Amino acid sequence: MANLGSLAPNYGAGVGPAYLSGQDSWYSGAQVTILMVDSQYSGPLLVRAFQLEGNGKATVTLADFPSSDLIKQEPRVAVVPALHTTGGGLYLGAVALTSFWRAWYGLLSTDSPGCFGLQVDGDVFTELIVFAVNPGTPPPG
Numbered sequence: 001m002a003n004l005g006s007l008a009p010n011y012g013a014g015v016g017p018a019y020l021s022g023q024d025s026w027y028s029g030a031q032v033t034i035l036m037v038d039s040q041y042s043g044p045l046l047v048r049a050f051q052l053e054g055n056g057k058a059t060v061t062l063a064d065f066p067s068s069d070l071i072k073q074e075p076r077v078a079v080v081p082a083l084h085t086t087g088g089g090l091y092l093g094a095v096a097l098t099s100f101w102r103a104w105y106g107l108l109s110t111d112s113p114g115c116f117g118l119q120v121d122g123d124v125f126t127e128l129i130v131f132a133v134n135p136g137t138p139p140p141g
Contacts, residue, residue: 002114017041018120026108026131027138033062033108035090036077042097043123047082048089049108052115052130054089060116060133065105077101 012019013048017038036045064082073079078100082090092104110116113135114139120127 012036013131014031014120014127016127017125018045018047018127018129020118020129020131021101022108022137025138026110026133028110028113028131028133028137030061030063030107031138031139033106035082035104035106036040036056037092037102039076039099039101041122045092046085046089046121047092048085048087048119048121050117050119054112054114058110058112058114058116059088060108060110061088062096063107063109065107072102079103079105079107083104085129128131 011024012021014020017040020033022034023037026106037045047062049062051058051060061133067114076099078095078098080092080095080102082092082104085091092102095102110133113133115130117131118129120129
C-alpha cells in the first residue's frame with residue numbers, strides 16, 4: 001500500500017500516479033472503490049480491468065457510485081466523473097493543472113475470487129495495479 005500522506009483516504013495500491021483505494025481487502029461482491037490520481041498528473045487516463053490467473057473468464061466490473069450525494073468531499077481532492085468505454089473500462093479526461101488530487105468514486109465487483117489487475121494508461125505511462133479478491137462477502141464493519 002502506498003501512503004498518500006494527508007489525503008483522505010490516505011492509502012492506495014499502485015506506484016502512481018494512479019492508486020486503487022477505498023478498501024484494503026477485496027471481496028467478490030460490489031465494494032466502494034476510489035481511483036485516486038496524483039495532482040502532479042493532469043492528463044487523461046484509460047483504466048481497464050482484467051483477470052490475472054485462472055481461465056480468463058472471470059469478470060471484474062467498475063460501476064458508477066449510485067449517488068454522488070453519498071460521497072464525502074475531502075479537502076484537496078476533486079471528485080471527477082468517468083466515461084465508460086465499450087470494453088468495460090473507464091476514461092477520465094484531462095483536467096487543468098491544480099494542487100488537488102482527482103478521485104473517481106465507484107463500485108468494484110467480480111464474479112469470482114482470484115487475482116485481478118487494473119491497467120492504467122496515461123499520456124506517458126502505463127501502470128499495473130494488482131489486487132486479490134477473496135471469496136464471500138466483506139466482513140461487517
